[in-house]
Structures are given as C-alpha cells and as structure tokens.
Amino acid sequence: MIGAGVVGGLTYLQYQATQAGNYAVDLFRHAKDFTTGAAGSLFGNAKGIADQTRSGWERTKENLAVPTWMQEFLHRDGKGEESGGPGPEPPRQSKAGGAAALGTGAAFGYAQSPEDDERTGEQAARDDQMMMLTKKMIEIRSILQMVGQSNALVLPSIVVIGSQSSGKSSVLEAIVGHEFLPKGSNMITRRPIELTLVNTPEAKAEYGEFPALGLGKVTDFASIQKTLTDLNLAVPAEQCVSDDPIQLTISSPNVPDLSLIDLPGYIQVAGADQPVELKQKIADLCDKYIQPPNVILAISAADVDLANSTALRASRRVDPRGERTIGVVTKMDLVDPHRGASILDDRKYPLRLGYVGVVSKVPQQSSLFSRGSGNITNAITKNENAYFSSHPLEFGPESHLAVGTTTLRKKLMHVLEQTMAASLQGTSDAIHQELEEATYEFKRRILPRRKPGRLQALLQGIRRILRPPPGARAPQGRARPARAGLAGPTLLEQTHHGPLPPLPEVDPLSSLPKSDPDSLYWHRKLDASTSSLTKLGIGRLATTVVANALQSEIDRLIEASTFANHPFARQAITDASQGILNERFYSTSDQVENCIKPYKFEIEVDPAEWARGRSSATLALQKELKACDGAMKTVETSVGGRRKLRDVMAFIDRVRNGDVILEGDSASAGAGGAGGFSASLLARGREALFLRDRASILAMRLAATKSPQCAKPENRKYHCPEIFLDVVADKLTATAVLFLNVELLSEFYYNFPRELDLRLGRHLSPEEVERFAREDKRVRGHLDVIRRKEMLELVLRKMEGLKGLEGREGGRMAERAKMGGEERRGAGGGGKERGRGGGNCFDSGVGLPV
Numbered sequence: 001m002i003g004a005g006v007v008g009g010l011t012y013l014q015y016q017a018t019q020a021g022n023y024a025v026d027l028f029r030h031a032k033d034f035t036t037g038a039a040g041s042l043f044g045n046a047k048g049i050a051d052q053t054r055s056g057w058e059r060t061k062e063n064l065a066v067p068t069w070m071q072e073f074l075h076r077d078g079k080g081e082e083s084g085g086p087g088p089e090p091p092r093q094s095k096a097g098g099a100a101a102l103g104t105g106a107a108f109g110y111a112q113s114p115e116d117d118e119r120t121g122e123q124a125a126r127d128d129q130m131m132m133l134t135k136k137m138i139e140i141r142s143i144l145q146m147v148g149q150s151n152a153l154v155l156p157s158i159v160v161i162g163s164q165s166s167g168k169s170s171v172l173e174a175i176v177g178h179e180f181l182p183k184g185s186n187m188i189t190r191r192p193i194e195l196t197l198v199n200t201p202e203a204k205a206e207y208g209e210f211p212a213l214g215l216g217k218v219t220d221f222a223s224i225q226k227t228l229t230d231l232n233l234a235v236p237a238e239q240c241v242s243d244d245p246i247q248l249t250i251s252s253p254n255v256p257d258l259s260l261i262d263l264p265g266y267i268q269v270a271g272a273d274q275p276v277e278l279k280q281k282i283a284d285l286c287d288k289y290i291q292p293p294n295v296i297l298a299i300s301a302a303d304v305d306l307a308n309s310t311a312l313r314a315s316r317r318v319d320p321r322g323e324r325t326i327g328v329v330t331k332m333d334l335v336d337p338h339r340g341a342s343i344l345d346d347r348k349y350p351l352r353l354g355y356v357g358v359v360s361k362v363p364q365q366s367s368l369f370s371r372g373s374g375n376i377t378n379a380i381t382k383n384e385n386a387y388f389s390s391h392p393l394e395f396g397p398e399s400h401l402a403v404g405t406t407t408l409r410k411k412l413m414h415v416l417e418q419t420m421a422a423s424l425q426g427t428s429d430a431i432h433q434e435l436e437e438a439t440y441e442f443k444r445r446i447l448p449r450r451k452p453g454r455l456q457a458l459l460q461g462i463r464r465i466l467r468p469p470p471g472a473r474a475p476q477g478r479a480r481p482a483r484a485g486l487a488g489p490t491l492l493e494q495t496h497h498g499p500l501p502p503l504p505e506v507d508p509l510s511s512l513p514k515s516d517p518d519s520l521y522w523h524r525k526l527d528a529s530t531s532s533l534t535k536l537g538i539g540r541l542a543t544t545v546v547a548n549a550l551q552s553e554i555d556r557l558i559e560a561s562t563f564a565n566h567p568f569a570r571q572a573i574t575d576a577s578q579g580i581l582n583e584r585f586y587s588t589s590d591q592v593e594n595c596i597k598p599y600k601f602e603i604e605v606d607p608a609e610w611a612r613g614r615s616s617a618t619l620a621l622q623k624e625l626k627a628c629d630g631a632m633k634t635v636e637t638s639v640g641g642r643r644k645l646r647d648v649m650a651f652i653d654r655v656r657n658g659d660v661i662l663e664g665d666s667a668s669a670g671a672g673g674a675g676g677f678s679a680s681l682l683a684r685g686r687e688a689l690f691l692r693d694r695a696s697i698l699a700m701r702l703a704a705t706k707s708p709q710c711a712k713p714e715n716r717k718y719h720c721p722e723i724f725l726d727v728v729a730d731k732l733t734a735t736a737v738l739f740l741n742v743e744l745l746s747e748f749y750y751n752f753p754r755e756l757d758l759r760l761g762r763h764l765s766p767e768e769v770e771r772f773a774r775e776d777k778r779v780r781g782h783l784d785v786i787r788r789k790e791m792l793e794l795v796l797r798k799m800e801g802l803k804g805l806e807g808r809e810g811g812r813m814a815e816r817a818k819m820g821g822e823e824r825r826g827a828g829g830g831g832k833e834r835g836r837g838g839g840n841c842f843d844s845g846v847g848l849p850v
C-alpha cells in the first residue's frame with residue numbers, strides 16, 4: 001500500500017501542474033457563464049452604440065466636416081427658403097445695408113470712411129448684389145471642394161502667373177491689404193496657394209484660416225506668412241515644386257470676395273542648386289491651373305519688354321484670343337510715363353479684358369508698419385495716386401487707360417463674377433449629373449439595407465457569436481473541478497504524440513509494496529506534496545490563469561465579431577476588460593492566497609469528502625488505465641500483430657536485463673536496428689514497454705484506492721495518499737474558485753457593461769461616433785455617398801437661387817450697355833475685339849463697368 005502512496009507522491013508534480021489547469025478549466029467555465037450573461041449587456045450596449053451611431057450620422061451630416069461658416073450659410077438658407085423660396089437675398093438695407101455698403105467700399109479699395117465713398121446709392125446697391133453672386137459662388141466652390149474633386153465641378157478662380165520678381169506677390173498683397181506671402185530669394189513659392197478672400201462687411205476683424213491645418217483664425221498676418229513659408233519650404237529642395245495646393249481663406253471687411261491662385265514664378269534657367277527640369281515643372285504646374293474656366297492674371301513688369309513676358313506667352317497658348325486674360329503691368333514707376341502708357345495701350349498683344357498698370361510696391365515707411373496688423377491698402381493707393389496723378393497727360397481723367405490697384409480690384413471682382421455667372425449653367429448641369437449618380441449609388445448601397453440596418457445586422461451577428469454553443473451551458477450549481485487532467489491527457493499526450501520519457505535503469509517501484517508505512521522518509525515525501533499545493537504564490541498563479549483565460553475569451557469574441565474590423569471599438573473593449581482585470585488583480589490574488597493559507601497547516605477531511613475523493617481517484621485511474629490499453633492496441637496494430645510486438649518487447653527486455661549483449665551501440669540506439677528488428681520496430685517496442693509498465697503501476701494504484709484499507713479517512717493520509725491529495729486539491733480549488741468568483745468575476749460581470757457603456761456607449765462624442773462608424777469600410781462608403789448627395793443637393797438649391805440673381809444682374813448690365821457703355825473705361829482693347837467669338841460671357845456685348 002505504501003508503494004501506491006509513494007506513486008501518488010511521485011505524481012504530485014503532475015497534480016500541481018494540473019491544478020492550474022483545473023482552476024483554468026473551472027474558471028474558464030465561469031468566464032463562459034459570464035460571457036453568456038455579458039452577451040446580453042454587450043449586445044444591449046452595442047445596440048446603444050448603433051442608435052448613437054445612427055443619430056450621430058444625422059448630426060455629423062450637419063456638423064462634421066462642415067465649417068462654421070457653411071453651417072451659418074445652411075442655416076441662413078433654410079430661413080430664406082421658409083420665407084420665400086430659394087431666391088436671392090435682397091440687398092441689405094438700413095444699418096446692415098450701410099455696413100455692407102461701407103464694407104463693399106472698403107473691399108473695392110475705396111477710401112475707408114463713409115464720407116470718402118464716392119459711389120452713388122444705385123451703384124453701391126449694384127456692387128453689393130454683384131458681390132453677393134461671387135460670394136455665394138465662392139461658398140458653393142468651397143462646398144464642392146468638400147464633395148470631391150471633379151473637373152466638371154470646379155468653379156472659376158483667378159490664377160496669378162508671372163516671371164519671378166515680376167511683382168505677383170506685391171499685387172496680391174495690395175489687394176488683400178497685408179504682407180502675408182512668403183518672401184525670399186531661394187524660390188520660396190513652391191506650391192500653389194489657393195487664396196479665398198471673403199468679404200465680411202459687418203465684422204471688424206481680419207484673419208486667415210488654413211482649413212486643412214485646423215489652426216483656427218490667425219489674426220497675425222506675420223504668422224500667416226510664416227506658416228505659408230514653412231508649408232512651401234516643406235517641399236524638398238530637389239523636388240522644388242509640388243502641385244499639392246495650400247488652401248488659405250482670408251476674411252476681412254476690406255477684401256472683395258475673390259478666389260485667387262498664386263503660383264510659383266516662371267524662371268528662365270534653373271539655378272546651380274536646382275533640378276534641371278525645374279523650368280518645365282513650373283511651366284507644367286502653371287499650365288494645369290490656367291485652363292478654362294479660370295481667369296488668367298498675367299503679370300508683367302513694365303521694365304521688361306512685353307514681347308518677353310513669359311506670362312503673356314503662356315496665356316496665349318491656352319487663351320489664344322485673349323478672352324479670359326487680364327494683363328497687369330507692374331512697376332509702372334520704373335519706366336518713363338510715356339513708355340508706361342504705350343505698354344498699357346498695347347495693340348500687339350490685345351486682351352479683351354485689357355491691361356491695368358499698377359505701382360503696388362509698399363512705400364518704405366509703411367512696410368514696417370504693415371508687418372504688424374496695419375492695413376497697407378491706403379498707403380499703396382496713396383503712393384500710386386501720387387504717381388499717376390503726377391502724369392496727368394498719360395494717366396489723367398482724359399486717358400482711356402486703366403491704372404491703379406483699386407481699378408484692378410474692381411476689374412477682378414467684375415470679371416470673376418461674370419465668369420462665375422457664365423459657368424453657372426454648365427456647373428449646375430454637371431452637378432445634376434453628379435447628383436443623379438450619387439442618388440443611384442445611394443439607392444444601390446443603402447436603401448436595400450434599411451431592413452435590417454447595417455449595424456443592426458452586424459450586432460445580430462455578434463449576438464449569435466456571443467451565444468454559447470449548444471451543450472456549453474453552465475452546469476447547475478457549483479461544478480466540481482475537472483480532474484480529468486490528473487490522468488488522461490498528460491499520459492496520452494506522451495504515449496501518442498510526445499517523446500517517450502527515459503525509462504529508469506532499475507525500477508524502484510518494485511520494492512515499494514514492501515516498504516514500511518510508518519517510514520519518516522515517505523511521510524516527508526507526502527507532506528511535501530501536500531504543501532506544494534498550498535505554496536506561496538498559488539493565489540497569484542490562479543488569478544493570472546483566470547484573468548488570462550477571461551481576456552483571451554474576450555479577444556476571441558471580438559475576433560469572431562464584426563468589431564474585429566473596428567480598431568477603435570476593439571481597443572475600447574480590450575481596454576475595458578483589461579482595466580477591470582488589472583484593477584482587481586492584486587486584491588484577488590491576496591484573497592485567494594489568504595483563503596488557502598489554513599490548508600497549509602491542517603486539513604480536515606470528513607467521510608463524505610473522502611468517499612468523493614476515493615471514487616474520483618478511482619475513476620481517474622481507471623480512465624488512464626483504459627487509455628493505456630487503447631494505446632497498447634494501437635501499437636500492436638501498427639507493428640502488425642500481438643505476436644510480433646511480444647517478440648520485440650521480449651528482445652528489448654533481454655537487452656535491458658543484460659541477457660543479450662549487442663555489438664557496438666546498444667539496441668535502443670541502433671539506427672539500423674538490432675536482433676533482426678528494424679529501428680522503427682524497436683521504437684514501437686520501447687513504447688509498448690512503457691505502456692505495459694505504466695499499466696501495471698496504474699493497476700497497483702487502483703488496487704490501493706479500492707482496498708478496504710482506503711475506504712475511510714481515519715489515519716489514511718499516509719496509506720492512501722492518492723485519495724488524500726485528490727480531496728485536498730478539490731477543497732483548495734473550491735475555496736479558490738469561491739474567492740475568484742467574488743473578487744474578480746462578479747466585479748467583472750458588474751463593471752464590464754458599464755465600462756463598455758463609458759467607452760463605446762452614450763458617452764461618445766459625435767466625432768468619436770463618426771470615427772467609429774467610418775472604421776468600417778462599407779459604412780464609410782455609405783456615409784460618403786450620403787454626404788456627397790446632400791452636399792450636391794445643397795449646392796443645386798443654392799445655384800437655383802443664384803440663377804435668379806444672375807438674371808437680374810445680367811438685365812441691368814444689358815440696360816447699361818444700351819445706354820452708352822461709357823463705363824467701359826479700363827476694358828482696354830475689349831471693345832475692338834468684341835465682334836469675335838461667341839458663347840463666352842465677355843462676348844455678350846456687355847462692357848465691364850470698370
């Protein structure tokens with residue numbers, strides 16, 4: 001009997017290892033119970049997320065990615081429609097009208113006080129209305145930019161081209177009234193700058209915004225300049241230019257509504273440190289932007305012969321009839337006035353929109369001032385006026401030549417307005433077509449999925465996944481810890497799959513049945529086995545096993561659900577579970593450690609526990625014995641029969657007993673076989689020997705547990721250790737499970753849904769909801785289609801309103817044209833060219849009121 005006890009003692013390691021497994025199995029089941037319960041809350045929670053996401057969509061459609069100005073615009077438009085359909089807004093009256101007129105005056109570059117506004121009321125109202133069309137078109141342009149780039153949907157801009165140092169920046173800055181463009185000798189303008197000017201007549205503040213950077217309103221123009229410089233210099237020197245545009249919006253009561261594009265200046269030859277193909281790259285970039293419907297602002301310096309103007313040459317290539325090019329001659333102060341006048345009166349390179357001469361250099365003393373927040377428009381205008389009025393013969397009131405930044409501003413506004421009006425119908429048709437496509441896409445993708453909704457379906461899938469498989473329902477009451485691991489798998493794994501353990505040279509077990517049951521040596525061995533089950537750290541080990549099992553179960557559930565494609569949700573769920581597990585870890589480990597401490601000293605075993613342990617140990621041994629027999633049969637079949645196996649086993653036995661002496665290496669190591677048996681046959685024989693020995697030990701242990709001596713607990717600890725260890729393991733597991741349940745699992749069960757709610761439920765901001773929804777490729781596609789469709793609808797509504805405005809303005813302009821067209825001053829050779837061409841707004845017989 002003592003032998004059986006010692007065998008039990010020898011297998012304590014196996015016990016110990018399997019205890020962790022027992023905890024895991026038991027607690028895994030608890031985790032499953034939890035998951036079953038949590039499935040409901042997770043589902044409910046996820047349903048909340050779906051609702052949230054849906055309403056988030058509604059909100060984000062309105063709020064997200066729609067800048068504040070557009071929201072205001074939307075809002076205003078809504079009101080407009082309520083009160084009278086999508087007609088144009090009436091010109092502002094009274095106080096607001098005054099402010100608007102004043103603002104418009106400032107935008108035109110007129111003097112900045114009401115007394116200096118020389119315009120008649122009718123002219124001011126007309127200018128206001130004209131600006132309204134451009135303003136709305138610029139707003140529409142910005143919405144279209146958000147819809148996505150398509151050539152058909154691009155509304156016209158004014159593109160500024162010219163050689164390096166021709167004065168492009170100075171002209172733009174004179175229009176804006178601030179020095180804000182990058183300056184420097186080392187080709188600083190490397191990217192197109194898409195500049196949108198927004199006239200804000202009722203506001204005082206002037207500020208810039210970089211929509212793509214999200215820097216907010218930048219009121220310091222020096223820092224706008226710095227940002228532009230940084231963005232340009234970010235293009236590597238070896239690349240030198242990039243066609244990735246920088247978008248900048250400047251809002252001010254002093255700027256007109258304009259959309260302008262500043263481009264890198266043309267160069268004659270690339271510098272030593274520049275790529276050779278730079279000249280061509282710049283030309284290509286400019287060519288890309290000077291295509292219709294854009295208006296070309298071709299800048300040429302007066303001190304350079306027009307015949308050598310790269311800007312005019314480039315514009316002639318794409319606009320051979322000079323119908324959409326405005327010529328700007330800068331640095332008029334650097335040439336003799338007579339020569340300056342003759343350049344502007346040029347007949348060799350006629351442009352329908354004419355030439356304007358400017359002196360846009362900031363006078364020295366105002367330059368320093370302007371680097372702060374001061375406006376430079378007045379300083380430039382005064383300087384210019386002083387120059388042109390000092391040459392009345394060439395540029396005086398009698399002259400038909402167009403000069404001055406103010407004139408240029410006005411011309412730009414009119415030309416852009418007319419170009420925009422001309423593109424209205426074409427763009428509106430293109431938008432109709434895009435909208436049709438978007439509506440089709442919307443119907444195709446979204447309508448059929450309404451029942452059930454996309455996320456609804458996804459969540460149904462999750463519910464299905466979270467439902468435990470049939471038969472995996474939690475057993476009623478507290479389940480006994482699984483002890484199958486005690487016997488079966490470990491051995492079976494070894495016999496069938498793993499390498500065989502080395503056999504002892506001499507079998508010590510054969511002497512065990514005769515050992516003294518009161519031997520101190522064996523008592524100590526057994527005590528050591530028992531105390532190993534309660535050794536320090538077992539609480540931590542058990543908690544780790546459970547926490548890991550729970551976490552991997554959660555991971556598995558996420559992986560199998562559609563949340564797998566949602567990094568955001570995935571992270572949130574993982575964080576939620578890990579957060580709770582980490583928080584509970586130390587207190588749970590301590591509790592488990594403390595609860596099993598008493599077992600270190602004294603373990604009470606009552607008869608019922610003993611009986612349970614005895615039948616459990618018996619069952620485990622029987623199971624393993626059966627597995628051994630089964631394995632032996634498999635080996636028999638694999639070698640071709642019992643007799644053959646018996647022969648090879650007998651041969652190995654003889655070798656081991658020394659009855660057979662092999663030459664060279666031993667039989668067990670012989671690669672080519674021995675005794676007439678092949679190497680693989682010998683390996684199978686060794687396996688069979690192991691199984692035979694194992695079975696005989698198991699039979700001995702079984703006989704011990706079944707013996708009457710082991711029927712009762714009294715003083716049987718050392719006689720029947722197999723049963724005793726089983727009882728101890730059972731008690732420890734039950735106690736540990738109890739505390740793990742209370743300290744870890746019920747806390748987890750309670751907190752997990754709350755944590756999920758916090759991270760994925762109602763507490764998500766609209767931005768997070770949008771981000772979450774967008775992580776799914778298909779949902780993202782749906783959202784994009786919805787957004788595109790809605791934006792296109794919005795744009796169309798606005799365009800319909802604008803058509804009315806354009807009709808009215810067109811009528812007025814035609815009337816004025818009939819009355820004499822004296823306002824055509826500044827249109828240059830336009831009058832002479834008007835007979836040619838057709839279809840363009842500038843061919844309508846309407847002169848420019850400049």
Ligand SMILES: Nc1nc2c(ncn2[C@@H]2O[C@H](COP(=O)(O)OP(=O)(O)OP(=O)(O)O)[C@@H](O)[C@H]2O)c(=O)[nH]1
Nearest residue numbers: 164165166167168169170265330331332359360361
């Ligand atoms: N006298 C005079 N100088 C001017 C005038 N306009 C510009 N300048 C000067 O000409 C130089 C070049 O002007 P910019 O406006 O920087 O020319 P740019 O075409 O933008 O130059 P890049 O950005 O290098 O292509 C500067 O020193 C200006 O001060 C003008 O009307 N008269």
